[in-house]
Amino acid sequence: MNAAHKKRPGGSRGGVQARPDRRARYEPNNNALPRDWRDRLPSPATYYPAMLPSLKPHGTGWAPARCPFHDDRDASLSVHLGHGGWRCHACGLSGDLVTFHMQRNGLAFADSVRDLLWGSQ
């Protein structure tokens, strides 16, 4: 039935092949975030200790650290190593892992997500 379609490229007959350069057309769409970006975010238990040297991890719950968003002499910041939420008891800022990354690096939301997914290290 499909015999007409059965043209297997037997040997190395350097025939006409689609060039991979048509890929370049898709580059502008790289601005779109993957649908499952939330699932691809780094684990808060890995991310926060790397970003906050003063962090004292306590298992997977709330952990104190010096707040990077104000001149903090105490550990006013609490980050949750499970769900990634955070809040500072001194300056009042709060958010989640993405907004932390935004504030810390001065990034817009989508840029922050991209940086978390693919990094710029």
Ligand SMILES: [Zn+2]
């Ligand atoms: Zn603060």
